Amino acid sequence: MLRSFGKSAQTRRHASWLAVAALATVAASLAACGSDGDNESNQSGGMGSSEPVPKVTIRAKVSGLTGQGLVLQSRLGETLPVTADGELAFSQQIDEGTSPSVTVKTQPISPNQQCTVEGGNAAAANGVAAVTVVCSTTSINVRGAVSGLAGAGLVLQNNAGDDLAVSSNGAFVFALPVARGAHYGVSVRKQPSFPSQQCVVTAGTGVAADADVTSVAVSCTTQASRFAYVGDYSASSVTAFTLDASSGVLASIGTVPTPFTAPLSASGDPKNMRLFVGNGNVGGLAVFAVDPATGGLTLGPGSPYPTGTSVQAVATHPSGKSVYALSLSGTITAFSVNALTGALTPIAGSPFAAGAAPRAMVLDPTGKRAYVADTGTNSLYAFNVSATGALAPAAGSPYTLAGAYNLVVNPEGTFLYVTQAGLDTIAVYAIDVNSGALTLASQCPSGAGPRGIALHASGRYLYVSNQGANTLTAYVIDPATGSLTAATTVATGAQPINLAIDESGQFLYVTNSTSDDVYMYRIDPLTGAPVAIGGAQPAAVNPFSITIF
Template sequence: MPSAGTAPTIVYVACAEDREIAVLMLDPGTGALRELARTPVPGTNEPSPGSLPLALSADRRFLYAALRSPPFPVSSYAIDPVSGLLRHLGSAALPDSMAYLATDATGRHLFSASYGGSKLAVNAIDADGVARDATQVLATPPKAHSVRPDPANRFVYAACLGGDVVLAQSFDAATGRMDTTPRPVAATRPDAGPRHFVFARGGALLYVINELDGSINTYARDAETGALTELQSISMLPPGVTGRVAAADIHLTPDGRFLYGSDRTTNTLAGFRVDPATGLLSLATRVASEPTPRGFAIDPAGRFLLCAGLASGRVGIYAIDGATGALERVGAQRVGGQPNWIEIIRLA
């Protein structure tokens, strides 16, 4: 258990088969997880196919969860500031099955990306933290798989797996509207399949994980124009792996020194050192993951990586070596059917 006076670290794990969010507490010393509650995600009696994406508000006061079965509801939850437990506030409709959610820096807008529908959407968030119906829908190149605003809240980026492009739409936070025409700013290798991405160094760098060839691209980013310039592409796969794979998720440690990616074909987690001068990557570690590592997250202290095993129903717990970035498996926690998305906060 956390020591007296330590702010609790709370973990939210979306379980698509169960249509529930498991709420757990992370021991900051050992990484052990203890279940606090299971919160239903209402709106349909069908499982959420493939995933149940989550997103936190920038101030960590609200959590949003999207079911990927009709009528495609997004649920809004208030996070109790003392316990971390969730209270359902309301639901609204998304325009399609959405694979990814993100909020803007003001907490007034919810972005979503549809893989099957090839579209992005913006839903307004009211003063009480409740997501309302969509205010804008934008058609994209095939298979939009992720969407996030840049750190300055001026551009909305999206990775389109089927189009092999990354978009950067200008965004007006006052109106909640993006460019109405898709604006590609980077093209990957053909059939690489850009899937998820993270910003680094205040938005000066962008890292993209490519699902279909298991590579990670490093881009320099122009903060004024949103343009991307590729600096590096590096494989995260074990030696000897060829052909299409199923890379999934990507995250940086809070200090920006190490970057990790997951692959569902080889069931591995790969970690990279980030060069402090250039931002380029070099391999630091590779370990076995939970079966089908659909998503993972790193705790705010940068000490533990938690990996959801879609096929195992467990969350694997890995200690991060602060000097080398190496991962050591230290435990696992059963959470439910098809865990796929993890968010972690430290309560004030």
Template sequence: MPVPRILTSFRHTLSSLIVITSGAFLVACGGGDGHTNLLSAGAGTANSYSIAGSVSDLAGSGLVLQNNAGDDLAVSANGSFTFATTVTSGAAYNVSVRTQPSAPAQTCTVANGSGQANTAISNVAVTCVTTPVYTVGGTVSGLVGSGLVLQNKGADNLAVSADGNFTFATAAVIGGTYNVTVQTQPRVPAQTCTVTSGSGTISASVTNIAINCITPIGRFAYITNSGSNSVSAYAINASTGALTSIGSVTTGSANPNAVAADPSGKFVYASNANGGGNLSSYTVDASTGALTTSGSLVTGTNQNSVTVAPSGKFAYSLNTALNSVTAYAINTSTGALTQTTSISTGTQPRDITIEPSGRFAYVANTMSNSVSAYALNADTGAMTLIAHITVGSLPNAVISDASGKFVYVIYPFSNTISAHTIDASSGILTQVATFSTGAHPTTAASDASAKFVYVVNSSDNTVSAWAINTSTGGLTLVGTVATGTYPTAVTVDPSGKFVYVANVNDNTVSIYSVNAATGALTAAGTMAGLAGPTAIVITK
């Protein structure tokens, strides 16, 4: 049945009244006072308020605020801020600094930052103060070597290349501590740097730390004597280079042919070719230089060379008849040796050298016409073969220059010396050139400045000075001077002022002064030694 028109009209009127009444209800419950109203059936109304404030004196970057340990808000400039999340009426708010600004470093503090949100909060005040920057530094004096590295508190490495002021990169804070040490001593030439006023508590910038570097001078010389099976000790006159006998000790085995000392000068080691093949160990009296026998270690047949790693933690010797090289751990308190590993070489190894960084070792193998290159483990002393590198005919000796960039190989039967570059990453050698020497060169030595190489020519009874091209490693002959009869060993004192040559057939040691600019040698005297001097090492 059709709905009467009067009823339809009534329905429209009722709908309109409901809509109007609802809208009026919403308007009556609304508000413009900075909070939000929420409707919940049967539960009444809950208000929510914003949390805001202002930042002043902000100069750095990276400031981050938090409310109630959340709702992170990054602030990049002075002015007002408002957190994104509102707080329910009556709930707590707690504004804090999560990340302080940097560049420049600042410390920001919060005022009016906590309470109950019973209305919109707009008075939180964040004030920033630039943190005073304190530095740690001082002066370096006496530096002539390269490679000096300083540290503060075991970090913040600082390379120093010349005398003058230095400042660590990391800023310090008031009340903090500093402790400056030498991480790496200079070399080329080798120096010893000491720290004065290096530690304390920071109350202002530190500028009085003093780093004093000195070039060590040779204090004592030690010579192996194959004719008397002994090691003789000598004091060195720092002005003239003259040697004064301190005494000698026996090696306990026949034919000592090589000698080495640890970098601290506390211990000396001699290799003995015969009598089972062993290493003799000695402790050094720090005041007089006198040697005391501390032990003998049987190592292998026909010992021919011994060397100590720059760290002073490990020693290495060659077993010529066994075609091997053996590594030993050094007890840094007593000097005692403990064999750790042994590894094969080429045929008939004759000489071993370790480049100054202590990362690579090289062995000259006479009968296989090769140099074996090894990587050295700094923690264990273990050797890992890199390669057997083919060189000239019948190599007898191998040395590294003080820069660690070049290796030189000596060939007695072809009267030559070859120069090689060291690949700093792999340790591989690349030959640069070969140079003619005097008759029957047996060995060579480089000075601490890495500018000169000295080669003894046994059949000529001479020693030659060569200048090193510091870019290529090539050699230029400076000059040649006479020695005693059949020179077999040469060494340069740590200061680079003197060169010493051991002459095996006339039982003498020739002494020379060095021209610091050219490397040229001038005879400074001859010392009568014990029978059959074969090798010489100098301690500082």
């Protein structure tokens, strides 16, 4: 029985996937394509009623103002003239849980003053979105030094709106002075890439006095992946690899059996060193502990945990506190994760309805929203994620999209990219940062049978495997519009399924389900083009999922 879902089952799965493509009509209207034969779900469950997000008024408390002409601005673009000290309110409200991002649009004159916003990035909570604005005729500069920087694209931020791009190690100074008596708060707005690094700020907060601040320190360290795990669909196992941080080469360290057949999907929690594997047959979710020294896997007690049938995707919350199993039966089984043992407990309200034949699920970088692609109803489903990990349909959901199959969110949480099965197209959606609502921004032709999708941590490049053409295409992303431009297409093995990028952002990997191997590529930092790494391609049996630690 352990082998009954071997190559023949894999062939049926490919045929089933290709049936989705065959049912679609490629026309100017991008007509909807049907679901495949695996769909046995009951569509009558629906999404349920959405819960409106509470609205909050932005309030600003101003002190020390003696000049004229002060104008504040909210994240919604609304301006608020201020003529005297006191508390004022913007007329346009924001969603609870989002930041007001209040900035000074115009500084006061007669006399010249420097006004500084405090708490401009604090998330609105409990009906409150309050900021403090301190004005003074005396101001200071915030200075510091960066060390260990090897990547490109580092952006620091002081308080709510003073961004500073840093390209090298050494001293820096923010452009906007801080009013005497006001708080300053330096943070990393964007981490560097090529290689990906983690930069940490020390001595970054305080109150401005009579002299410039010079003690801020930013220390950067390079992120490096060490292990990769590939789900062997027909072998009922996971193959573990070491990952060479210099060359990107994978080397097998053995296989570990899964507690079920057909390990189709997986997701990792590198912070807590856990691997979650989903059963693509009857359902179930297994938890493995990852040995940080050797990369070895140990099956957690209680595994596998019950889910809906045929787990198509597994999504881990950015906090590591919850994990989600998306089933082809049209449900999401949500679990809280025990921080010490990794044991799973169903979250209240689980399972949650998610279409008729959903294929992929992703959470945004904040963990406050989740999106699901469903080929059964040709739709995208949007969810709000509560503090407990529970899901609630977002206002406006679902969104019609023919052949919605796989998806990924950019690092800023502002764009969603979706492959469209049968249409050979990638849809680009703009995400409203306040509500999470989706707006179709553009569509881009893809190769034949777009399947796997991965987005570089820099937000500059998108990669899609073309299952029908045995190729991989790299796209350049327009940072303003999110639109895609095809840049490079390279060969893969037979039937490329899923993609993964290592933590340094320098290497890309593709599982090829029919040629039984994993292709390895180095990413060109200037163009984003994948360049094949020489040598033998690592072997795996009917590989589908790949997860990097």
